[in-house]
Amino acid sequence: MNGPADNEANNGWHWDRYWQADRLSACLADTATGNYAQAIRTGWAAFFEPFPDGARLLDIGTGNGAVPLIARETAVQAGRRFEIHGVDRADIDPARFVHATPGALADIHFHGRTSAESLPFPDRHFDGLTGQYALEYTDPASSVRELARVAKPGARLRFVLHAEGATPVAGAARGLAEIAFLTEELRILDKARVLMRAAFAFEQANAFDTRLEDEARKAREQYLAAARAADARYPGAGSKALFSEILDGVRAAWDHRRNFTLDYILTGLDRIDQETRAHAARLEDMRRAALSREELAALATLLREKGFGGVRTGELRAPEDARLLGWELQAALT
Template sequence: MHSLGKDAIVHWTAYWQFESKASGPQRPLLDLIIEPVWFEFTDVLADGAKVLDVATGNGPVALSCAQRARANRKRLHIDAVDAAGISPPNQLPYSDGHLPTVKFQGGIWLEELPFQNDEFDGVMSQYGFEYADEQQAVAEVSRVLAPGGRLRLVIHARDGAVWKDIGDRNRRLNAVMADDGAVNLVRTLVQAQQKGDAKLFESKLKHLSSAVKDAEKLAVDAPPDDSAVFYSREFLYVFMNRQQYKISELLQSLEDGWKHAVGTSSRYEQMLQVAKSAEEMSGLCENLKAAGLAIAAVRQICDPANGAQIAWQLDAVKPSSAG
């Protein structure tokens, strides 16, 4: 029923619980470009409006709208929901006195929103709507939107700058997680050591110096926060200093790191899969129209520094006359 399946969501839960405030690399810079999109959306909502942020993650959009509304002395009631087990109050440095205006709830799928018909004056989503089953999500957001209500979606752009960056990050990560890539090799070596399998240990050890060289090569073009670089350096460092640790603790810490790396790769792959081309955006518009919404605008959000597309922005309205 859900486009990516329930298994994919566990990686988001792990991410929101333990790893992050926001959803991707390069985030602070891109937030600065996209934030005005949400400020503008907040500004057109009436005082007292009810708003829903779907696939909210740890709530950057919901909180940014709450802060903007508060600054303009406007009361908004914001529900912010996500299929994953989210943890925004613990994770966001800016979750201060604005929080009471945002009600967060995890375990809520876009395909089955637990809200009344016509309940919201605004529905929004940043890099979230596209992860759900499109037909069902379209039906649900149109159902909960009140007549006259506005929908704004910011959607990953296929072939856009972020998509390309994530693709590169994913390729590097897959390389260091491949059989004789630095991360997997270290894991296998330590597993062999724990099992006392000297033959496997010796045969794998032969590949270590080329794995180190490959990891170094990957790092040359990688940004400073690259996961492949991070995990390969961590794993190699731990392996080189393995005498300092108990083997069981060493293995446990590598298994934890491996689990995080698998989660990162899954999230990258999900993003690469759900990002929309121009044609897919047209298809989405048709689906929204069929559900009774009027399309107000579709535009590219671009990086002013270089003109590269970062995302799509789609605005739609539920006509007041819709019954």
């Protein structure tokens, strides 16, 4: 578990840009809907199904509203209407950025820049409290205290939490290794900067200069050697997204460099660098958020101490191949 991460530097909260894009779930997305795959959806639909018409629900760490959308769909299928709120520390605006379900998202009350540790709602307000890969990102003592405060007596709660060794967490560890390989071992963006500077110096010199030509050629060779090493290490399409983002970005900057100033090109490379760092920060968040079995038990104890009863924990596994997807935690305010 971690407290609020401290990686906001000068580029905002590292989840801001992630959610200011047309995507619904943080991981495990179904390719057809963009929302969570069935293994995750089923548990949420079963949780939301018993809530009566008019129930008021709160989803913390909501991202672009993956869980609120499942709540809404469940209500619509049952001919009911829920009042659904989603909060996130990130600067979210799902109805603006997610195109697949604009009407449905407009029906949900989203509160960006809102931490679970300090909820802007009255006491005893909600019938249901949820979070998908969310509670474990927060400071648990403060957020559980807030959840207990805003829950009505009898309110039900369900959280899906990252588990050590589970599929998404293992993916995060692989992603971090890829980023370290690209940025620390190959130093690909540093080499791209050297290349651009050298190419501009040579191409914009007043007269042909063999020393500048030689430097530009060497810088190009060094960059291309790093790019080939990147390609050779990750030939499989699955893990290439990050590689392509960086390599294609540099290639585009190179191809179009004559239309732009060096400053503009270097700013573009800085942007790629910032995106890569934000991606690493999110993966690092996930890795640190993952709970061991003992940490899950401690969270269950915390809920009991704050007045929740019927606390149940368990493993959430994919039905098709039994992969561990996370922990499941349920309770009700007594």
